[in-house]
Amino acid sequence: MESINEYLVVGDNIDENNNNNNESTTQQQQDGNVHFNLTSNISDLDINVNNQTNSPSSTSNVSFVTDSNQSITSTSTVPTTTTSTTSTTTTPPTTTTSESVVVESTEDKIKPIKWNIVPTSNNPTPRFDNTLVQYQGYLYLFGGSEVGSEMKSAFSHFQRLYLDTMAWQSLPCTTVTSRVLHTAIVHENAMYIYGGGIYEDEKSSYFWSSNTKKLFKTIGSLLKFDFLTNEWTTLGEHQPRDGHSSVVVGDNIYVMGGSQTVYQKGSIFSVFFNTTEVYNITTNKWRQINSPQFGRLGAAASYGLSEDKKFIYYFGGYDQSGRSNNDLWRLNLETETWRLSEQFAEFQSMLRYIYSGDETIVTLDNCIPLLHLSDLYMIDRLKTICEAKAIEGIEFDTVVALYKQADFYKLSSLRQTCVTYIAKNHKDVLATGTLNDVDSSFLLEIMYCLDPSLNQKSNDNQESSKIVK
Template sequence: MFRWTVRVNGAPQASWQCATAAVKDKLYVFGFSRDDDELRRLDVNIFNTVSLTWATLPPVTGERHQCPPEVPTYRHGHKAVPIEHVIYVWGGNRGNRLYAFDAVSHRWFNPGRVSGAVPKARAHHSACALGKVMYVYGGEFFGFHGESTISYNDICTLDTTTMVWSLVDTKGKQSHYLKYHSATIIGTKMFVFGGMNKEMRVFDKEMRVFDTETNAWLNTPSAQLHCSWHGAFLYNGELCIFGNENLHRPLGTTYILTYNDLWKFNTETFSWKEVKPKGKGPFRMCQMGCGMVGDRLVVFGGHHKGMGPHDDVYILDLSPSLKTLCKLAVIHHRLERSELPHDIRWELAAMTTNTNSDKNYEKKQRKPVIRKPVIRKPALLRIDPDLGSPPIPAILRPACPVQQSNQHSSTSRARSPPRFTAAAVNPFTTYDGNGRASLG
């Protein structure tokens, strides 16, 4: 039974297109969405899934207040891959240098001399680990200063024991040029799903499987689902995805749709099954960061068109314990907590602080407001009996018909000025040349 159990807002900064990695009970977030700055160091923020609190590492500066060479500068479209207690950060829009972060000492360090066939610089690729080997697939290189954008479909590996890069000579059907996709290791196979090609088209019903033992792409049936910018994770041997973005071009128009649905993929039957967790989950989003901490999925940030980046953290408990369900019941029914043990009260306080209470969240979740049409009051007009032209706007009109003078009469009769009073004129009223009104 999947259930959304915790939501905490108030991250150091709203984020999307960041790189995340889960080590033990913490989610490490590398980089937040902000303006490009080649000299700004890459932010490292840590979310503790036990205390449900954020911690930001202090800035690391070198000589002349410059960023040290072992610390990456700001970037986006990069990936972070945890291997034991070390998190390797590679790619993005700032080159192809490899960076290493120690999750124990919380320090950047030089990974040593990197050799071999170093991949070309790219962003929006996929990266995953099998043992101590990191696999990088696809991506694109942003064209700067008039340079053209280049897409890739190669597979590169990094042996973290020898720090040697290798270009894999793949077999089988040539893989697609992909970006915004996901790659997940299941056993000895890498499952590549979703994404877009270099023409910005979403691949429908496409699941690619790469066998790491034979270095061959396998022939697979249709997967009957399509998405990009989604979050992928592995649970009980099944591939799961959450949230995504689709680019549609019907009849020559282009529009983007985002989703917050959850799907499970069965590797034996090659079929998808939608899962509807209980509880209040995130809003429709894409480009978020995900990480598995035990039996819990931690989702951070993300983006939704028209609403900007998010600063929320959601925790999806894939196998909630009886203790968790009891705490949720206490929160939902607002039961008395004074007699509960101190640690339970502390956990309840952590779960309810900034959880499902802020106005911004309610604003995101509520249905669109249908505005009623504004009915304007009809204008007030004046009828001048002596003029044959259409009436002009004014405040008053005659209270009764006024007899017009006979221009062919030999004697001119004295006319008293017409009496005026304030009255509303029907907006559908028309007038003839003599100023007489009639309903249109």
């Protein structure tokens, strides 16, 4: 069973073990000064390559000159030896696209998305408000509820699905309290379950009666299940909370939103939490950080990297008035401050794509923001669709910005299309002024695209320099 970009749904809860990987980028060095006259014919190119071989680092200057005497000079200082650096996600370039004729299509890369019901054996009972996590080759299912004809019940059943055989197996958990609306996360070799609620019997009168009713009670216990020893441990009690969201980052578990059901003088009501609680697994201690007034239930939360920083994203949910929300909040883990994200519309479009496969949500206006989100959450197919849509938006005044996006997100098709387009339309692109702040290596790449023999000449000069040394 493939594990890449694959989701398995049990009940109404989904857990995606999504690990973000750092991207490796290689800095390409160019040595020497290049003067390049851009004229209407390739045969009119005026090229001067002057290699500097005696210093450990050199300055690379590239000049573009047109017939109208417009010129651009790009300068960068780089070492003479090729180096490789590894970095996390940085701020992507900004760009706007406009409608134009398709230059190149990547539809052959796009594969249809389809949800399938996976056949399994020894299936658990139907349920909702359960949790599902993945550890190595297993999915672990805990809790949940089934609505009967007269009363609700919560399951303490603990089961796991072996992904190789797709067979369910019951696991012992007699010491664990049944619960619903809890959260479960995996850290190293253990699963942590926090909060939720249970259904308790309560007599309808002070006198003995066979008539009982189920009352919902919010709980605040924190449980740990060790995957290696198959043992449960109660780590302690915290503020009772249900319907919340939890995300693990490093050794910290971040708990957001949720509510507590309160019974007071015959009345039942819910208190919605605006706080964000942080549990440190190493120290076994809780602390609280400031949060905006967004107390709500059933919101989705995810961890990701953006702009060289760590963030938790918090989307949707319903508030105390019963209203559903579509805003996207972002918690900066460095400053521990929340901010309302301006990309919640694109985030909503991404969710629509994930659950429906609707490719029409990608337009020229939103393909770049969606490209950023698809890269952040590693949705490769959506990333390919955004790349194809961006190619449609290539024009004189957008091609340089789109090239920067392609270079940033490692989109080879978009990158090569932009280089070819600029090489064929260099006068018109130069007139827009968008080439003024590009790196010299990019200008050299355009030059090599116009005349591939120049690349061979540059390599020959470098070999000659090595011989001289």
